Amino acid sequence: xxxxxxSKGFIYLILILGSALMLLxxxxxxxxxxxxxxxxxxMPPVWIPSDLKWExxxxxxxMAPFARYTLNSLxxxxxxxxxxxxxxxxxxxxxxxxHFYGRDIVFAVLLGTMMVPGEVLLIPNFVTLSNLGxxxxxxxxxxxxxxxxxxxxxxxxxxxGIPQELSYAAKMDGCSNFRFLWTxxxxxxxxxxxxxxxxxxxxxxxxxxxxxxxxxxKEMRTLPVGLTSFSTEAGTVYELLMAASTMIILPMIIxxxxxxxxxxxxxxxxxxxx
Amino acid sequence: xKKLFMSVFTxxxxxxxxxxxxxxxxxxxxxxxxxSENGSEEVVIDSPVEIEFWHAMxxxxxxxxxxxxxxxxGSQENITVKLVNQGSYDDLSKxxxxxxxxxxxxxxxxxxxxxxxxxxxxxxxxxxxxxxNHSEYGMSEEELNDIVxxxxxxxxxxxxxYGLPFNKSTRIMFYNVDYLEDxxxxxxxxxxxLRAASEKLTGEKDGKQVxxxxxxxxxxxxxxxxxxxxxxxxxxxxxxxxxxxxxxxxTALEFVNRMIQDGxxxxxxxxxxxxxxxxxxxxALYIGSSAGIPYVAGPAEENxxxxxxxxxxxxxxxxxxxxGTNVSIFASASDxxxxxxxxxxxxxxxxxxxxxxxxxxxxxxxxxxALESEEWKAYTAENPAYGVGEQQxxxxxxxxxxxxxxxxxxxxxxxxxxxxxxxxxxxEGLEAAEAMANKELGK
Numbered sequence: 191x192x193x194x195x196x197s198k199g200f201i202y203l204i205l206i207l208g209s210a211l212m213l214l215x216x217x218x219x220x221x222x223x224x225x226x227x228x229x230x231x232x233m234p235p236v237w238i239p240s241d242l243k244w245e246x247x248x249x250x251x252x253m254a255p256f257a258r259y260t261l262n263s264l265x266x267x268x269x270x271x272x273x274x275x276x277x278x279x280x281x282x283x284x285x286x287x288x289h290f291y292g293r294d295i296v297f298a299v300l301l302g303t304m305m306v307p308g309e310v311l312l313i314p315n316f317v318t319l320s321n322l323g324x325x326x327x328x329x330x331x332x333x334x335x336x337x338x339x340x341x342x343x344x345x346x347x348x349x350x351g352i353p354q355e356l357s358y359a360a361k362m363d364g365c366s367n368f369r370f371l372w373t374x375x376x377x378x379x380x381x382x383x384x385x386x387x388x389x390x391x392x393x394x395x396x397x398x399x400x401x402x403x404x405x406x407x408k409e410m411r412t413l414p415v416g417l418t419s420f421s422t423e424a425g426t427v428y429e430l431l432m433a434a435s436t437m438i439i440l441p442m443i444i445x446x447x448x449x450x451x452x453x454x455x456x457x458x459x460x461x462x463x464x
Numbered sequence: 465x466k467k468l469f470m471s472v473f474t475x476x477x478x479x480x481x482x483x484x485x486x487x488x489x490x491x492x493x494x495x496x497x498x499x500s501e502n503g504s505e506e507v508v509i510d511s512p513v514e515i516e517f518w519h520a521m522x523x524x525x526x527x528x529x530x531x532x533x534x535x536x537x538g539s540q541e542n543i544t545v546k547l548v549n550q551g552s553y554d555d556l557s558k559x560x561x562x563x564x565x566x567x568x569x570x571x572x573x574x575x576x577x578x579x580x581x582x583x584x585x586x587x588x589x590x591x592x593x594x595x596x597n598h599s600e601y602g603m604s605e606e607e608l609n610d611i612v613x614x615x616x617x618x619x620x621x622x623x624x625x626y627g628l629p630f631n632k633s634t635r636i637m638f639y640n641v642d643y644l645e646d647x648x649x650x651x652x653x654x655x656x657x658l659r660a661a662s663e664k665l666t667g668e669k670d671g672k673q674v675x676x677x678x679x680x681x682x683x684x685x686x687x688x689x690x691x692x693x694x695x696x697x698x699x700x701x702x703x704x705x706x707x708x709x710x711x712x713x714x715t716a717l718e719f720v721n722r723m724i725q726d727g728x729x730x731x732x733x734x735x736x737x738x739x740x741x742x743x744x745x746x747x748a749l750y751i752g753s754s755a756g757i758p759y760v761a762g763p764a765e766e767n768x769x770x771x772x773x774x775x776x777x778x779x780x781x782x783x784x785x786x787x788g789t790n791v792s793i794f795a796s797a798s799d800x801x802x803x804x805x806x807x808x809x810x811x812x813x814x815x816x817x818x819x820x821x822x823x824x825x826x827x828x829x830x831x832x833x834a835l836e837s838e839e840w841k842a843y844t845a846e847n848p849a850y851g852v853g854e855q856q857x858x859x860x861x862x863x864x865x866x867x868x869x870x871x872x873x874x875x876x877x878x879x880x881x882x883x884x885x886x887x888x889x890x891x892e893g894l895e896a897a898e899a900m901a902n903k904e905l906g907k
Contacts, residue, residue, distance in 0.1 A: 228766030231740035424755035
């Protein structure tokens with residue numbers, strides 16, 4: 191008993207140290223967002239600002255049309271997450287449960303495209319969108335991100351882990367592929383789907399280069415683009431940048447806290463639920 | 465699984481082959497603008513024209529630019545200039561390239577000289593000489609010569625203008641007034657004095673370790689300053705040769721390296737910019753961009769640091785690099801749009817506006833008449849640091865205007881960094897730098 195308590199205490203100590211280490215940048219961010227310009231660069235770092243400058247938040251919010259950026263970020267993040275979930279579910283099912291000619295070749299081609307770095311695609315994608323007349327429209331911010339090979343791969347592996355017997359039984363009862371997918375597979379794969387959705391939402395929320403390239407007007411830009419307002423070639427106004435960053439990161443942290451139990455399930459379980 | 469891997473590999477192989485075959489075909493074709501804009505047809509703007517100006521000015525800089533642009537839009541009937549912020553210079557450059565491929569270039573852009581060289585090679589940028597010399601809406605000889613020489617010349621290729629200077633900065637030496645007074649050190653004017661002062665100013669001060677001279681992390685990226693001061697040349701634009709591997713280059717590198725090895729000079733380190741350590745009182749002298757003045761002024765005041773600025777110390781000769789961008793017009797614009805852009809450019813850098821811009825942004829005015837104005841004089845009397853730049857115009861030079869200048873400087877900087885880190889000797893470093901430079905230049 192004694193021994194068990196000791197080892198438990200030790201494990202907790204390690205975990206606390208680890209989490210403190212992970213949290214340090216966040217703590218620095220929040221603390222810097224409340225500093226004065228002179229305190230930002232002080233060495234050793236100031237953890238508790240001598241007087242809390244809450245006005246940094248107001249000044250930062252005024253530096254760019256952040257309200258509009260927030261709206262755009264929400265629209266883009268929500269729509270591209272839902273869209274990606276739909277395409278991923280359909281594709282993963284086809285690649286894991288339906289046998290058709292050339293399936294593995296098609297899948298291999300898709301995996302092959304993951305090797306192409308995003309930077310290489312930037313200009314061709316821009317040209318395509320430009321020809322479609324989508325530059326500076328929501329379409330440009332959303333449509334190119336409606337499918338992710340990585341997510342399809344992840345979900346396909348998860349679907350493969352679901353026993354075949356389930357689909358045999360469903361087929362016996364005269365269940366169509368489509369109905370089987372939505373009523374049995376999707377609920378079983380909930381942890382994996384939530385993981386995919388969260389990764390997507392975070393990626394979309396934090397995307398910077400793409401939204402910057404495909405938008406022209408201030409009305410169409412997203413939050414990360416707004417963060418460039420605090421940097422010039424000669425330096426960065428850290429206290430304002432951190433105030434803006436703190437505001438921007440909050441929604442994602444809240445989302446994560448709500449969904450974290452599913453994420454841990456999605457990562458740690460192979461996905462068999464009775 | 466095995467089958468899967470095999471097919472992935474086959475696919476990749478095919479893709480690579482396809483990619484190699486295609487690289488030849490990517491030449492720039494679409495360029496429909498004629499080169500015959502020598503004013504044969506009289507262009508007049510008698511209906512509304514809206515033109516876009518892509519820039520990379522953010523924060524307060526963007527506010528002032530917007531003010532000046534609103535003034536322009538309100539000053540006449542037909543032309544409306546729409547400002548589009550495209551992020552950082554790097555992002556702007558990417559975006560221009562993407563837009564060029566998609567034929568959706570704006571009418572105007574901010575551009576560094578080496579970008580203009582690249583645009584020139586691809587026939588993307590408009591020759592504005594006909595506008596400059598136009599009898600009606602051009603610039604008089606006097607007006608043209610009023611633009612600071614070093615800025616004006618940087619926009620001339622083969623005798624033709626491809627841009628006008630807009631936001632220009634220079635490098636200056638910041639110094640901690642109290643530290644110098646306490647140590648009885650005069651502001652250094654030569655390399656010898658700089659070294660002597662750095663030695664004297666290094667040491668314990670109010671319980672902290674002060675280093676004499678602070679250099680930006682990018683010191684090796686901007687080493688042309690030291691090479692020119694040593695009487696040498698960093699790069700010869702005409703012959704396309706990297707010139708730093710020379711006795712003068714060696715003198716320059718040895719001088720900076722010795723100060724760093726002796727612990728009387730340091731780079732900014734993790735902060736990225738020296739303005740942080742300088743305003744904490746960690747260094748006594750600091751050589752950096754004049755664009756950094758606002759980042760020094762605020763924190764210094766708060767931390768009670770009494771500071772000022774002076775011209776760069778001279779080596780064999782005085783030499784000061786000038787940096788910053790110009791405004792150029794893309795060739796894809798229509799004649800009306802080009803004329804509209806020209807009108808805007810003239811307005812943007814007229815005496816009044818270049819003064820206003822400089823006072824609000826910390827960049828330099830680009831006209832001599834602006835330097836003479838009462839406003840500017842009063843302003844620099846109030847803020848002496850802003851007056852340092854203009855004292856160095858005669859010693860000014862600009863970066864090599866070659867395609868990929870940034871890549872070249874980066875490749876060289878990597879090798880020079882190894883010298884400063886003590887991995888290579890000065891000679892080895894220069895050899896390596898030359899080899900990397902030639903590789904970068906495709907030699």
